[in-house]
Each structure stands twice: as C-alpha cells, then as structure tokens.
Amino acid sequence: xxxxxxxxxxxxxxxxxxxxxxxxxxxxxxxxxxxxxxxxxxxxxxxxxxxxxxxxxxxxxxxxxxxxxxxxxxxxxxxxxxxxxxxxxxxxxxxxxxxxxxxxxxxxxx
Amino acid sequence: xxxxxxxxxxxxxxxxxxxxxxxxxxxxxxxxxxxxxxxxxxxxxxxxxxxxxxxxxxxxxxxxxxxxxxxxxxxxxxxxxxxxxxxxxxxxxxxxxxxxxxxxxxxxxxxxxxxxxxxxxxxxxxxxxxxxxxxxxxxxxxxxxxxxxxxxxxxxxxxxxxxxxxxxxxxxxxxxxxxxxxxxxxxxxxxxxxxxxxxxxxxxxxxxxxxxxxxxxxxxxxxxxxxxxxxxxxxxxxxxxxxxxxxxxxxxxxxxxxxxxxxxxxxxxxxxxxxxxxxxxxxxxxxxxxxxxxxxxxxxxxxxxxxxxxxxxxxxxxxxxxxxxxxxxxxxxxxxxxxxxxxxxxxxxxxxxxxxxxxxxxxxxxxxxxxxxxxxxxxxxxxxxxxxxxxxxxxxxxxxxxxxxxxxxxxxxxxxxxxxxxxxxxxxxxxxxxxxxxxxxxxxxxxxxxxxxxxxxxxxxxxxxxxxxxxxxxxxxxxxxxxxxxxxxxxxxxxxxxxxxxxxxxxxxxxxxxxxxxxxxxxxxxxxxxxxxxxxxxxxxxxxxxxxxxxxxxxxxxxxxxxxxxxxxxxxxxxxxxxxxxxxxxxxxxxxxxxxxxxxxxxxxxxxxxxxxxxxxxxxxxxxxxxxxxxxxxxxxxxxxxxxxxxxxxxxxxxxxxxxxxxxxxxxxxxxxxxxxxxxx
Numbered sequence: 001x002x003x004x005x006x007x008x009x010x011x012x013x014x015x016x017x018x019x020x021x022x023x024x025x026x027x028x029x030x031x032x033x034x035x036x037x038x039x040x041x042x043x044x045x046x047x048x049x050x051x052x053x054x055x056x057x058x059x060x061x062x063x064x065x066x067x068x069x070x071x072x073x074x075x076x077x078x079x080x081x082x083x084x085x086x087x088x089x090x091x092x093x094x095x096x097x098x099x100x101x102x103x104x105x106x107x108x109x110x
Numbered sequence: 111x112x113x114x115x116x117x118x119x120x121x122x123x124x125x126x127x128x129x130x131x132x133x134x135x136x137x138x139x140x141x142x143x144x145x146x147x148x149x150x151x152x153x154x155x156x157x158x159x160x161x162x163x164x165x166x167x168x169x170x171x172x173x174x175x176x177x178x179x180x181x182x183x184x185x186x187x188x189x190x191x192x193x194x195x196x197x198x199x200x201x202x203x204x205x206x207x208x209x210x211x212x213x214x215x216x217x218x219x220x221x222x223x224x225x226x227x228x229x230x231x232x233x234x235x236x237x238x239x240x241x242x243x244x245x246x247x248x249x250x251x252x253x254x255x256x257x258x259x260x261x262x263x264x265x266x267x268x269x270x271x272x273x274x275x276x277x278x279x280x281x282x283x284x285x286x287x288x289x290x291x292x293x294x295x296x297x298x299x300x301x302x303x304x305x306x307x308x309x310x311x312x313x314x315x316x317x318x319x320x321x322x323x324x325x326x327x328x329x330x331x332x333x334x335x336x337x338x339x340x341x342x343x344x345x346x347x348x349x350x351x352x353x354x355x356x357x358x359x360x361x362x363x364x365x366x367x368x369x370x371x372x373x374x375x376x377x378x379x380x381x382x383x384x385x386x387x388x389x390x391x392x393x394x395x396x397x398x399x400x401x402x403x404x405x406x407x408x409x410x411x412x413x414x415x416x417x418x419x420x421x422x423x424x425x426x427x428x429x430x431x432x433x434x435x436x437x438x439x440x441x442x443x444x445x446x447x448x449x450x451x452x453x454x455x456x457x458x459x460x461x462x463x464x465x466x467x468x469x470x471x472x473x474x475x476x477x478x479x480x481x482x483x484x485x486x487x488x489x490x491x492x493x494x495x496x497x498x499x500x501x502x503x504x505x506x507x508x509x510x511x512x513x514x515x516x517x518x519x520x521x522x523x524x525x526x527x528x529x530x531x532x533x534x535x536x537x538x539x540x541x542x543x544x545x546x547x548x549x550x551x552x553x554x555x556x557x558x559x560x561x562x563x564x565x566x567x568x569x570x571x572x573x574x575x576x577x578x579x580x581x582x583x584x585x586x587x588x589x590x591x592x593x594x595x596x597x598x599x600x601x602x603x604x605x606x607x608x609x610x611x612x613x614x615x616x617x618x619x620x621x622x623x624x625x626x627x628x629x630x631x632x633x634x635x636x637x638x639x640x641x642x643x644x645x646x647x648x649x650x651x652x653x654x655x656x657x658x659x660x661x662x663x664x665x666x667x668x669x670x671x672x673x674x675x676x677x678x679x680x681x682x683x684x685x686x687x688x689x690x691x692x693x694x695x696x697x698x699x700x701x702x703x704x705x706x707x708x709x710x711x712x713x714x715x716x717x718x719x720x721x722x723x724x725x726x727x728x729x730x731x732x733x734x735x736x737x738x739x740x741x742x743x744x745x746x747x748x749x750x751x752x753x754x755x756x757x758x759x760x761x762x763x764x765x766x767x768x769x770x771x772x773x774x775x776x777x778x779x780x781x782x783x784x785x786x787x788x789x790x791x
Binding site for chain 1: 168270275280282296297300304305306307309312314315318
C-alpha cells in the first residue's frame with residue numbers, strides 16, 4: 001500500500017497530523033499506575049505521536065514511575081518524538097532531582 | 111496492568127504490628143538508668159521500619175509520629191539521653207498509640223487525633239526539654255555544616271535488584287532519608303535501562319553512586335537500607351576509600367573490593383534478618399494470615415508427591431484389574447489412607463503457632479497493672495513454645511486476659527499485706543502451657559490470697575444457687591464462681607474480689623470446646639486450669655447410634671462406656687435418673703429425649719451408658735450402641751444452618767451421611783442437669 005493510499009481521500013496532498021497524547025498525572029503518580037502508562041507511552045512512541053505530560057498535580061511519585069518516564073524520554077529523543085512538559089509540581093521535580101533523573105527527563109527550568 | 115498496592119500495605123501492617131510487639135517487649139526489658147544498647151537498638155530498628163514503611167505508603171500521620179519517637183530513641187541509643195522510667199512509660203504509650211493508629215488506618219476508621227496530638231507534644235516536650243543535650247534534628251544540622259568542611263562522609267553504591275520495587279521499597283524515599291543525614295550528591299547509572307518497549311515497568315534497572323558528606327554514623331546510613339537487606343547491591347565505605355569504591359562500582363564483577371563488600375553486607379543482612387525473625391516469632395498479634403516455615407511447606411509438597419504416586423499406582427491397577435490383584439489393591443488403599451492421614455497431619459501443623467503469640471501480651475499488662483495497683487509482681491512464663499491452632503490462639507487471648515487480670519487485681523496481695531502474712535514482698539504469677547492427652551493445658555497460677563470458700567458458699571446459698579444443706583467439697587464450692595449468678599460487682603467485693611465475669615470466661619472457653627477449672631488454698635494461692643483442644647478443625651470422635659441417627663461424642667470427653675444393671679439405677683426426686691458408678695451416683699442423660707428422636711432402645715439396661723467428663727463433673731449418656739472411633743472434620747452448624755443447643759457442629763461420614771457432634775457442656779444445660787448434682791453415694 002502506498003503512503004498516499006494510506007492517507008485516505010480527505011487531504012491527498014498533506015499527511016494527516018497524528019493526534020498528540022496528553023498525560024494528566026494524578027496526585028499519586030507511582031508504581032500503581034506505571035504499567036498502564038507504560039503501555040500508552042510505548043504505543044505513542046511506536047506511532048510517533050507527540051506526548052505532553054502535565055505533572056502539576058503530582059504529590060507523590062516514585063522510582064518506578066521516574067525510571068519508566070526516563071526510558072520514554074530517552075527513546076523519544078532518539079526517535080525524534082516530541083515530549084513536552086506542560087507543568088511540573090515541586091514534589092515531582094524534587095524526586096526526579098534526587099534520583100538524578102531530571103537531566104534525562106529534560107524537565108523545564110523553574 | 112496495575113499493581114495492587116493493597117497487598118503490600120497489608121504486609122506492611124502485619125510487619126508493623128510485629129515491630130510494635132518487639133518494641134513493647136524490648137521496652138519492658140529496659141532497665142531504667144542502665145539500659146542495654148542492643149535492646150535500644152531493637153526498639154529503634156522497629157520504629158525506623160515503621161517510619162520508613164508508613165512514608166512509602168503515604169501514611170503521613172504515622173510517619174510523622176514515629177519520626178519524633180525515633181529521634182528520642184536515637185538519643186538514647188547514642189547515650190545522649192538517659193533511659194528513665196518516665197521515658198519508658200511514654201514510649202510504651204506511644205507504642206499503644208501507634209498500634210491504635212495502624213488499626214484505625216487498616217480498618218479505614220477515624221484516628222484518635224486528640225490522643226495522637228497529646229502524645230506527640232509530650233514526646234516533643236521530652237525531646238526538647240528533657241535529659242538529652244542536643245536533639246537529633248539539631249545534630250543533623252550541625253553535621254551538615256561541620257562535615258562539609260572536614261570532608262568526612264560515606265561513598266555509597268546502591269543498585270536495587272530487579273524485584274525490589276515490587277516489595278514496596280522506593281529509592282526516592284530512601285534517598286530522601288539519606289539526604290536528611292548530610293549533604294548528598296547523586297549520580298545515576300542508566301546504562302542498563304532497556305528501551306521502553308522491553309522495559310518491565312515494575313522492575314528496577316537503575317543504580318546510583320552517591321557521596322554523603324557529614325558526620326552521620328555508619329549505623330544511621332545502614333538504617334536507611336535496613337528494609338532492603340538482600341534486595342539490593344550495596345556498598346558503603348568511608349569517604350577515604352572513595353577512589354577504590356568508584357573503581358569497584360564501575361567494575362560490575364563480584365570480585366575485588368566490591369565483591370568482598372557485597373558478601374560482607376549480605377552476610378550481615380542475613381544475620382540481621384534471622385535475628386529479626388527470631389524476635390518476630392516470639393511476638394504476638396492477631397492477623398488474617400499466617401507465616402509458615404519452609405520446612406513445613408516442603409514436607410507437605412513431599413507428601414503430595416507420595417499421594418500422586420499412590421494415585422498413579424491405583425490408576426494403573428484399575429486399568430487391568432482382576433481378582434488375582436486384590437492384594438495389590440488393598441495394599442494400595444492402605445498406602446492411600448496413610449498418605450492422606452500424613453498429609454492431613456502436616457497441613458494441620460501449618461496452622462499451629464506457639465502460644466507465645468498469646469503470652470507475649472502479658473508482660474506489658476503485668477507491668478501496667480502492678481504499677482497502677484502499687485503491687486510488686488513477677489511474671490513467669492513457661493511452655494511458650496507449646497503449639498496450638500491459630501484460631502484457638504486468637505480466641506483464647508481474651509479469657510486468659512480476664513484470668514490474669516483477676517489474679518493481679520484480687521489474687522496477689524499488696525506488698526505490706528504479703529509481708530504481714532510472712533510471704534515475700536513480690537508476688538508470683540505463673541503462666542504455664544503444656545500438652546496433655548491430645549489437649550493443651552494452660553495454667554494461670556498465683557501465690558496470692560486464694561479463694562474464700564466460706565464466703566462463696568454463703569453467697570451461693572443467699573442467691574439460691576445451692577441449697578443451704580448442700581454437702582459440697584471445697585473444690586465444688588470454688589467452681590461456683592463460674593456460675594452466672596456470681597458475675598456481679600457486689601459479689602466481687604465480698605468474695606476476695608474474685609468472680610467478675612468468670613461465667614463469661616467459662617462460656618468463651620466452652621465455645622472453643624474447652625473447659626476451665628480452679629483449685630485454690632486460702633492464703634496460698636489459686637490455679638486456674640484451662641484445657642483446650644489442639645485444633646478446632648478436626649476431632650477424634652466416638653460414633654454412637656440413637657434410633658436411626660448417628661452422633662459423634664468427642665473422644666476426649668469419654669471416660670468409659672458400660673452396660674448397667676437395674677440395681678445400679680436410682681431416681682432422685684427433682685434431679686432425675688442417676689446410676690451408681692463405683693462409689694458415686696452420676697446423672698443420666700437420655701439422648702433420644704434430649705434430641706427428640708425415636709429410639710429403638712428405651713430401657714437403660716438394654717442400651718449403653720457412655721460416661722463423659724466436663725469440668726471435673728461426670729454424667730452418663732444413654733445411647734443405643736457404640737459404632738466406632740474415627741477422626742471427623744468439623745463443619746460449623748451455625749454457619750450452615752443455625753446454632754443448636756447441645757450440638758457443637760456436624761460432620762460428613764464415610765457413607766456421605768451427616769452426623770451431629772455433641773457439645774457435652776451444652777447437652778448438660780439442655781437436660782437441665784445441675785453440674786453440682788453429683789453426690790457421694
């Protein structure tokens with residue numbers, strides 16, 4: 001199947017923009033949610049969808065979640081998939097900082 | 111997939127309750143003014159684990175409360191604070207408070223905030239205004255500023271094993287704790303972090319090289335990792351060896367410095383876990399789960415293996431069976447029976463726990479009550495490793511508390527009274543557990559004042575519980591305290607303070623299929639003896655027939671069975687049929703009348719009397735015939751039908767029919783026979 005055929009009949013000359021995935025983090029953003037989010041992010045990465053993460057509500061996070069996000073951040077850079085941080089709570093930033101993962105995650109400056 | 115955190119939370123609660131038990135028993139072992147460092151360390155470790163776990167699970171109230179407690183304990187551990195009686199009492203109250211908090215959180219009920227706040231501020235007051243010179247928080251601040259300049263500290267390499275995160279331990283929390291100890295610089299190693307699609311999100315792939323500068327002791331650093339002993343690779347070395355460690359950490363082999371250090375650490379961890387387990391096994395606590403030694407599980411697996419072999423052998427025999435192989439078949443069936451019985455015994459062993467789980471609550475109780483009453487009491491525990499069924503262990507706690515409380519309150523005299531009576535100032539309360547004849551016997555013995563039989567008898571006569579001309583032995587009179595009529599406060603004050611709730615104690619013990627009796631000598635002391643079945647799940651029974659029905663009589667209650675002759679029978683007005691057994695008359699219960707079934711045998715001389723014993727009393731049960739003895743699995747009648755007086759449960763016999771199991775004390779009540787009926791012939 002050609003690219004053109006795959007794009008459908010709606011706009012034959014411009015590729016359809018893939019919808020971005022937005023992740024609104026819960027207050028408790030930890031190992032209990034990591035598996036579900038891992039599935040979503042892996043899918044987004046494979047489909048090349050950009051991802052926006054809003055971590056402003058996070059009151060508690062842990063190494064499992066930060067580790068998975070770090071793998072995603074690193075892989076998204078390699079695959080040129082956009083990862084945007086909408087906003088980040090202090091607790092989330094501090095935890096990432098503490099594990100020395102803030103650099104890998106490329107958290108926005110305060 | 112989402113991880114069910116509740117499973118970890120439940121484990122946390124269980125371990126925390128065990129930790130609190132360890133704290134409590136260790137606190138009771140602390141000698142004011144000359145505290146043993148290892149005992150304080152035990153208490154500190156338990157508090158630290160609770161603090162760490164509660165932080166992980168977001169139980170902030172517990173974490174914050176334990177933090178103050180831990181600080182206080184740390185000062186005691188470092189010798190900066192004296193261990194005073196006042197401090198021990200406050201710590202004991204804090205243990206109670208934490209227990210209450212954890213119970214409330216576990217049951218999702220409300221916290222007793224008033225009590226928590228009050229104790230919290232008492233702990234703070236002691237911390238800041240007490241005997242200690244410098245509080246830990248101040249010490250850490252001093253350390254932070256002082257240590258950075260002198261360059262001392264620790265080089266730490268930490269790599270969680272892949273499963274560590276699933277155990278509820280979180281590096282974020284641990285590194286936060288480390289950061290509290292000094293200035294922490296962290297470098298993450300992400301070299302083994304796989305691509306996202308290959309990552310198992312609950313597993314750990316990262317490692318950290320850290321430098322902690324400050325004067326934090328090795329022990330404090332160790333405590334941060336106390337929960338992950340065996341779940342991580344960990345190297346902690348003084349900062350002087352930094353170059354060696356960094357080199358070793360880069361080399362991911364198990365040789366060289368790192369390998370040695372890891373081995374040392376693992377050995378330490380293993381030793382510590384063993385000692386923690388020993389402490390935990392001696393502590394108490396009701397729970398919905400049970401820890402079983404691996405030896406017991408292995409034994410069950412072996413037996414199941416043998417069962418499978420036997421089944422396979424019988425299956426092969428059945429495929430090509432003829433009468434010439436009958437011997438093989440009977441041999442196989444015998445083997446199957448043996449395997450099944452052994453498997454049943456092993457599985458029952460898995461439910462067995464040492465009675466120390468119940469006994470361990472008493473040191474605290476004796477400590478508190480004796481202080482409150484101004485008495486000097488020494489508690490002696492014997493047979494703590496005697497095992498019995500978990501359900502029995504959990505249910506016997508309250509009746510034992512009642513008996514012990516009574517001994518403390520009313521049995522053992524005040525020091526002055528004891529001295530006046532020529533006794534040592536310190537009274538002795540002995541709790542003794544042992545096995546006897548398929549039962550467990552628990553004795554609660556004190557060297558106090560004993561029961562006042564004269565007062566008990568006069569009170570019983572006054573209350574119409576016995577007739578004024580009753581000819582009763584001291585033993586029989588003492589047994590009257592278990593009658594419901596004695597469970598009133600006014601009786602207590604009259605009868606040496608004994609008797610409160612004894613009928614409740616007796617009925618609770620009866621509900622466990624057990625009995626309670628008392629022996630007492632005025633001025634010498636009393637011994638309450640509780641006899642319980644080892645398990646509530648299986649019973650050795652005698653099957654008897656009454657009409658077309660089959661009943662089970664607990665074998666443990668049976669003294670003997672006999673055919674009686676007409677001249678042995680008698681009738682006592684108002685008290686029913688009795689028969690003479692050697693030199694005494696025993697009441698007869700006609701089971702067909704008690705249970706309302708039609709009997710084939712109406713004349714006592716044509717049937718059999720099964721003599722049973724309960725609480726030192728004997729009665730004869732009139733049955734048609736004895737059928738045989740067998741072990742029966744007890745099914746609750748109450749859960750499957752409803753409570754029936756005189757019946758403790760039901761079982762399914764080999765032919766599939768249901769047989770009811772007799773409750774001897776209940777049967778006596780049902781038949782309106784007074785246990786004190788027995789008279790000398």
